[in-house]
Amino acid sequence: MSRLLLPLLLGTALCAAPAEIRQYATRVDIQGDGSGRATATVTLAGDPSDTVEIPVGFKARGFALTEGPKGLKLEPYGSAIRVVLPPERGAWTFTFTFTALDTFIPEAVPEGEKARIPATSRVVRHAFVQTFEDPIAAYSVEAVLPPGYRFQAIKEALPKVRKTESEPRVRLGRTDGRQTAILRVTRLKQGDSAAMTLEATPSSRSILWLVTGLAIAGLYLFLFRDMVQSRH
Amino acid sequence: MAAEAPAAPPSHSLQDLLDMEKMVLSSKTREAQSPTEKWMRYLGFPGGILLFLLVLYLPAGAGLSGAAQTGTACFALALVWWVTEPFPTYVTSLILMFLLLVTRTSPAKPIMDVLGMEVIWLNLLAFILSSMLVKTRLAKRMALWLIIKFGRKASWALLAFVILQLALSPLIPATAARCVMTLPLIIVVGTIYGSTEQTPNNFGKNLLLLNLAGISVLTSVTMTGSSANLVAVGFIQSMTGHRVYYMDWMIAGAPIAILTMLIMWFLGRKFIFPIAPEDQFPKVEGGLELVERQHKAMGGFSFQEKKALVIFGVVLFLWMTDIFHMRWFGVEISAPFAALVGAVLVLFPRYGVLQWSEADIPWHLLIFSAGAYAGGLALEDTGAAEWGVRTLFGGMNLRSIPFGAAFTIIMAVMMYSHLLTTSKTVRTIILIPIIITMSKALGWDPVSMALPAALCIDWVVGLPISGKPNVILFSTNQYTVGENFKFGMATCTVGMVLLVLSAATWFHWIGITPSFWAMPQ
Numbered sequence: 125m126s127r128l129l130l131p132l133l134l135g136t137a138l139c140a141a142p143a144e145i146r147q148y149a150t151r152v153d154i155q156g157d158g159s160g161r162a163t164a165t166v167t168l169a170g171d172p173s174d175t176v177e178i179p180v181g182f183k184a185r186g187f188a189l190t191e192g193p194k195g196l197k198l199e200p201y202g203s204a205i206r207v208v209l210p211p212e213r214g215a216w217t218f219t220f221t222f223t224a225l226d227t228f229i230p231e232a233v234p235e236g237e238k239a240r241i242p243a244t245s246r247v248v249r250h251a252f253v254q255t256f257e258d259p260i261a262a263y264s265v266e267a268v269l270p271p272g273y274r275f276q277a278i279k280e281a282l283p284k285v286r287k288t289e290s291e292p293r294v295r296l297g298r299t300d301g302r303q304t305a306i307l308r309v310t311r312l313k314q315g316d317s318a319a320m321t322l323e324a325t326p327s328s329r330s331i332l333w334l335v336t337g338l339a340i341a342g343l344y345l346f347l348f349r350d351m352v353q354s355r356h
Numbered sequence: 357m358a359a360e361a362p363a364a365p366p367s368h369s370l371q372d373l374l375d376m377e378k379m380v381l382s383s384k385t386r387e388a389q390s391p392t393e394k395w396m397r398y399l400g401f402p403g404g405i406l407l408f409l410l411v412l413y414l415p416a417g418a419g420l421s422g423a424a425q426t427g428t429a430c431f432a433l434a435l436v437w438w439v440t441e442p443f444p445t446y447v448t449s450l451i452l453m454f455l456l457l458v459t460r461t462s463p464a465k466p467i468m469d470v471l472g473m474e475v476i477w478l479n480l481l482a483f484i485l486s487s488m489l490v491k492t493r494l495a496k497r498m499a500l501w502l503i504i505k506f507g508r509k510a511s512w513a514l515l516a517f518v519i520l521q522l523a524l525s526p527l528i529p530a531t532a533a534r535c536v537m538t539l540p541l542i543i544v545v546g547t548i549y550g551s552t553e554q555t556p557n558n559f560g561k562n563l564l565l566l567n568l569a570g571i572s573v574l575t576s577v578t579m580t581g582s583s584a585n586l587v588a589v590g591f592i593q594s595m596t597g598h599r600v601y602y603m604d605w606m607i608a609g610a611p612i613a614i615l616t617m618l619i620m621w622f623l624g625r626k627f628i629f630p631i632a633p634e635d636q637f638p639k640v641e642g643g644l645e646l647v648e649r650q651h652k653a654m655g656g657f658s659f660q661e662k663k664a665l666v667i668f669g670v671v672l673f674l675w676m677t678d679i680f681h682m683r684w685f686g687v688e689i690s691a692p693f694a695a696l697v698g699a700v701l702v703l704f705p706r707y708g709v710l711q712w713s714e715a716d717i718p719w720h721l722l723i724f725s726a727g728a729y730a731g732g733l734a735l736e737d738t739g740a741a742e743w744g745v746r747t748l749f750g751g752m753n754l755r756s757i758p759f760g761a762a763f764t765i766i767m768a769v770m771m772y773s774h775l776l777t778t779s780k781t782v783r784t785i786i787l788i789p790i791i792i793t794m795s796k797a798l799g800w801d802p803v804s805m806a807l808p809a810a811l812c813i814d815w816v817v818g819l820p821i822s823g824k825p826n827v828i829l830f831s832t833n834q835y836t837v838g839e840n841f842k843f844g845m846a847t848c849t850v851g852m853v854l855l856v857l858s859a860a861t862w863f864h865w866i867g868i869t870p871s872f873w874a875m876p877q
Contacts, residue, residue: 277716287590288595289593290789290793294419295737296419299420303416325422329413333409333412337406341401344401345401348401349398351394352391
């Protein structure tokens, strides 16, 4: 019996093609209160009625499937979501939304320690750990700042850019008058991670620079006028 | 009122001219000389501030972070002040470092860390070696010999230095080391032709700026001329799969570099800084016979000179053989550490050549370099430089123009971009991958753009902040930032013309570039 069972099991394992994520793109519209309205679009290929767990990369709640093929089901599962694929084999693109929490937060300063960024600044942080068993061919996450804010600096962008890549890991841009940051990674294997940490500040600049700059320039022109005055 | 009689040209005795102990580099602030310079200084200060405010308050570009915008504003201010010099250049560098901090462009540590960078160490140690050459009179002996052999006329003296730099470029990969090696010779030969810090003349300007161009441009003769060249070759191989061999590089790069230097040798003394007839010959009372007598009077090599020769030989040997270090010693002794070995030998108690107090180290120059590097690194780290290049290329519709036009634009960006950066390697890392990606997107063989672009990496001749040799030679105070800019831009333009002509002709014939008139696929 065991002689028959072993080849059967091996054959089943070999025949079962693994699910494959071809594309995974998330856009997070950050709100002023620190939460974010996230929309994720995934293109996934797998076996009929297979159930796969997809990591989300955010502390999240309120998952809802907004677009997808008939028969595809979605259910939250800890820090991931569980997707039940339709009953026929194929590749499907589906979109789901959720509320991402703590996407836009002030820096936590432990008591007795110095703050490293101004109180008006906020930190945008995203860390994605690839727990899916097969590689994700293309992963991206786009953070859209609330109006009135801009990115001050990219503090962290992982993984480091490979020699064969010409694009920076995180690229800043603009959409509808709001600044965006897109993290893009290709070929994420199980256990790999992708992360970005950015500092955002109010986009208006202090008028102090203008006043001080003009005052110093004017003072210099007055005090050093003898440099160009004729001695006769 | 009677016109003032022109001042009589200073007459120099050879002894005065060759008293190199007086030619210290370590305590210089140049006075404004012409009315134009005075006006530049007067208006440069508010001009820099206005440019800073303009960049700071401009609506931010889509892909530009706040730090990148403030970094650009700070660098723009410093650039105006370095060129117009309302402050000495090192004070501007200190102000730039402070501004980078208070505008939150860079944290304190990376700004402070630039003083520990390899290039600063190399400069510092190379100045100790240079002091050794001066103190032991080896520099004086070599300069006298050079004048006797080649210096009977200004044009031949200048050409001799071009040949000297060409001979050194494949041997010593560090441009700063090459510069410091030849600096004492340059100063003495310039002085013999009447160009000193107090009375710089056009021979001196030609000599210093031709050497500056020679050190930089001739680095592109060989692939191993600088580490940035190797970085570019690495990018070409990893991103296109095309391996650039030593001879590929040399066949493409050497003719352009050498021809440019010969053209600049001619243009410089005829048109850019025309040498007056009276400056065409050494200004030494008693003529060249006196120089010869002085050379003979030095007698044979002194013991101190021999020691200096041996020490310099050791350093030179380490610089030239860096490719074998790992095999021989199990560790790579980089250029600064080779100079460090030399400095230890030079300063060795009892058996060395110099006391610490005799080393002429221009600290103001190191501070100037540190500020420039801090500014350049800020532009790189914040992504401002990369954003600028992409925006520039993105704004031009390169798809609708033939290869030759796209080639010219891309090479011009590569060639002149050195005015905004302070590191060849950083410029390579930013630009070469973008050029490769863009060429692929346009349908051109990426090597047809990337290899010629790589040949421009070392042409950092426009400003004193553009490279280490620039900073070192600027310390002689014999030319202004504006004059440096004029000669440097002429050099780059000659190089550009030669590069474009090459792309239209023999680059195409030997298979590097497609037809000049081909349209993108």
